[in-house]
Amino acid sequence: MGEAGVVVAASVAAAPALAAIHAAAFPPGAAWDAVAFGAQLRLPGAFAFLDARGGMILARVAGGEGEVLTLAVAPAARRLGVARGLLERALAEAVSRGAASVFLEVGAGNQAARGLYEGVGFGVVGRRARYYADGEDAVVMRWGVSVP
Numbered sequence: 001m002g003e004a005g006v007v008v009a010a011s012v013a014a015a016p017a018l019a020a021i022h023a024a025a026f027p028p029g030a031a032w033d034a035v036a037f038g039a040q041l042r043l044p045g046a047f048a049f050l051d052a053r054g055g056m057i058l059a060r061v062a063g064g065e066g067e068v069l070t071l072a073v074a075p076a077a078r079r080l081g082v083a084r085g086l087l088e089r090a091l092a093e094a095v096s097r098g099a100a101s102v103f104l105e106v107g108a109g110n111q112a113a114r115g116l117y118e119g120v121g122f123g124v125v126g127r128r129a130r131y132y133a134d135g136e137d138a139v140v141m142r143w144g145v146s147v148p
């Protein structure tokens with residue numbers, strides 16, 4: 001779990017801050033800019049969280065299903081639990097908005113992200129060949145609300 005109190009909800013006004021973290025975390029050409037984040041945040045059911053140490057997550061709930069759209073932590077803030085804290089916060093928010101399951105796509109070779117997602121309970125449910133611009137496959141992962 002991330003440090004309590006560091007994570008805050010991000011509105012459209014935070015789009016530049018989300019984009020700055022994305023630009024630090026992804027290679028040139030793969031990052032989303034502030035206009036893209038603003039557009040995503042205006043979609044029904046969209047929400048985002050920021051961690052002041054340099055992390056962000058953008059997700060969405062529609063029709064009882066959640067989706068993690070993107071997650072990024074700046075290199076200087078990695079391996080501190082920032083992403084895990086953001087993900088747990090977003091999963092709780094998705095559940096509070098009525099999601100029974102949450103999906104995401106991740107690069108098949110992105111071991112850091114896959115380890116993170118498996119650690120919070122996501123499991124692989126599919127694979128999309130040549131999903132990304134560089135030809136890498138995506139794996140589709142699902143997290144479900146556990147029924148007692």
Ligand SMILES: CC(C)(COP(=O)(O)OP(=O)(O)OC[C@H]1O[C@@H](n2cnc3c(N)ncnc32)[C@H](O)[C@@H]1OP(=O)(O)O)[C@@H](O)C(=O)NCCC(=O)NCCS
Binds near residue numbers: 073
């Ligand atoms: C993937 C990413 C979000 C992880 O952020 P982070 O804040 O460093 O992750 P955390 O510190 O919360 O790590 C949680 C767990 O994820 C796994 N993990 C994270 N980074 C890892 C790495 N480099 N190698 C292997 N496992 C890793 C570990 O299981 C880790 O738990 P541990 O530290 O107790 O071993 C970050 O590396 C990143 O922004 N990468 C570039 C963008 C990206 O790939 N985004 C996700 C796909 S859309």
